[in-house]
Every structure is written in structure tokens, then in C-alpha cells.
Amino acid sequence: MMAPTHLRPGFVLALLFGMAAGALYVLAPPLAERVGEAMERRQARSAQLAMARSIAAGRAELAGRVPVMERVADEAALFQKGLDADALRQRIGTAIREAGGAIQSIDVVTETIANGRQRLTCHVALNGTDAAIQNTLTEVEAARPRWLIQTLRLHPAAAQPSDGPVMLTLELEIDAYADPTHP
Known part of the structure; x- marks a missing residue:
């Protein structure tokens, strides 16, 4: 009969850390790439949102200028004195x-x-x-x-x-x- 083999707790712990490190080594680069792409998309969307907000903020001012500019442009471009x-x-x-x-x-x-x-x-x-x-x-x-x-x-x-x-x-x-x- 064979005697039961007992694994030492230090060896088991080293084996678990080794397997975790191997899994991390294999999974980390694709995960890091996806996180980087997601951050770039977020930054691009934030820039677009900031641009849209600045356009919306200036819209009220521009809307007030339009009737005056249209009248001036129409007067000068169409009616000859x-x-x-x-x-x-x-x-x-x-x-x-x-x-x-x-x-x-x-x-x-x-x-x-x-x-x-x-x-x-x-x-x-x-x-x-x-x-x-x-x-x-x-x-x-x-x-x-x-x-x-x-x-x-x-x-x-x-x-x-x-x-x-x-x-x-x-x-x-x-x-x-x-x-x-x-x-």
C-alpha cells in the first residue's frame, strides 16, 4: 500500500500564486487594451459633449443677433436706393x-x-x-x-x-x- 502524500502548505500556496500569476499574465494585456480603448472613447465623448454645450450656450446670443443681421443684409443686398x-x-x-x-x-x-x-x-x-x-x-x-x-x-x-x-x-x-x- 502506498502511503498518503501530504502536500506542504507552503508548496500549495506557491502553486496557487503561480497559477494566479499565470492567469493574470495571460488575461492582463487584452483587459488593459479594452480599458484603454474605453477611456479613449470616454474622452472623445467628453470633448464632443463640451463642444455641444458651448454651442448651446452661444445659441441664445446668436438667435438674438439673427433678425438684426438679416434685416441689414436684406437692406443692403436687395434694395437699391x-x-x-x-x-x-x-x-x-x-x-x-x-x-x-x-x-x-x-x-x-x-x-x-x-x-x-x-x-x-x-x-x-x-x-x-x-x-x-x-x-x-x-x-x-x-x-x-x-x-x-x-x-x-x-x-x-x-x-x-x-x-x-x-x-x-x-x-x-x-x-x-x-x-x-x-x-
């Missing part, structure tokens, strides 16, 4: 001629809107090459205070030259806004 039908007809005609177009007709209709201001609607027909048409549209879009193109029709001109580039007819309806009370 002292503009009348003859002045608009002359400015549009000059822009078309400088762009290389030939005016066929130009008519202006005046309509009174709020606060004594006016909407001037200009109906224009012109002939030109494709480059002249493109230059005309560029001039109209670049005009300050703004001219607003309401309708645009483009078709081949009725009379085409026998040689040379194709002529096109451009029909525009342009709105301009005027404040005739303050020249």
Missing part, C-alpha cells in the same frame, strides 16, 4: 451691351410694395452668341444690389447668319427692388 425704371433700364442695357449682346426689347414695370418700396420687373429680349449669352447672365447675377432672374427662356434666333456662330435669343424677366425715398 434711388433706383427708378429708367435707371434700371439703362443699367441692364449697359450690362447686356458690355457682355456682347444685342438688345431686341427692354420694358420695365413698376409695382409698389411695403413701406413705399418698389419692385421693378424688367422684361428683356436680346440676341447674341453663346458666349455673349453666358456673359450677360454672369453680369446679371453679379449685379449689386441683386437683380433676381424670375424667368429665363433661350432659343435659336429667328434670323441666323449664313456663316459664323449660331445666334441665340435670350428672354429674361428680372426683378430689382428699389427704395426711391432714400437716394
Whole structure:
């Protein structure tokens, strides 16, 4: 018969510490990596939250500024001081001629809107090459205070030259806004 073997308490304790250290050695790197990633995500979310809070804090102030800025921008960008039908007809005609177009007709209709201001609607027909048409549209879009193109029709001109580039007819309806009370 075999005699029972007794393990010494020190050996058992060393064996348990060894197994715990081995398990810790195997499990610690993935655990540390996950903890690091979680901390990075938390820091990124904290930064986003701080940014959102600062934007929300400034929102009330900005909301108070918007109506004032819109009114100032609209006044300066849209209403021309002292503009009348003859002045608009002359400015549009000059822009078309400088762009290389030939005016066929130009008519202006005046309509009174709020606060004594006016909407001037200009109906224009012109002939030109494709480059002249493109230059005309560029001039109209670049005009300050703004001219607003309401309708645009483009078709081949009725009379085409026998040689040379194709002529096109451009029909525009342009709105301009005027404040005739303050020249």
C-alpha cells in the first residue's frame, strides 16, 4: 500500500500564486487594451459633449443677433436706393451691351410694395452668341444690389447668319427692388 502524500502548505500556496500569476499574465494585456480603448472613447465623448454645450450656450446670443443681421443684409443686398425704371433700364442695357449682346426689347414695370418700396420687373429680349449669352447672365447675377432672374427662356434666333456662330435669343424677366425715398 502506498502511503498518503501530504502536500506542504507552503508548496500549495506557491502553486496557487503561480497559477494566479499565470492567469493574470495571460488575461492582463487584452483587459488593459479594452480599458484603454474605453477611456479613449470616454474622452472623445467628453470633448464632443463640451463642444455641444458651448454651442448651446452661444445659441441664445446668436438667435438674438439673427433678425438684426438679416434685416441689414436684406437692406443692403436687395434694395437699391434711388433706383427708378429708367435707371434700371439703362443699367441692364449697359450690362447686356458690355457682355456682347444685342438688345431686341427692354420694358420695365413698376409695382409698389411695403413701406413705399418698389419692385421693378424688367422684361428683356436680346440676341447674341453663346458666349455673349453666358456673359450677360454672369453680369446679371453679379449685379449689386441683386437683380433676381424670375424667368429665363433661350432659343435659336429667328434670323441666323449664313456663316459664323449660331445666334441665340435670350428672354429674361428680372426683378430689382428699389427704395426711391432714400437716394
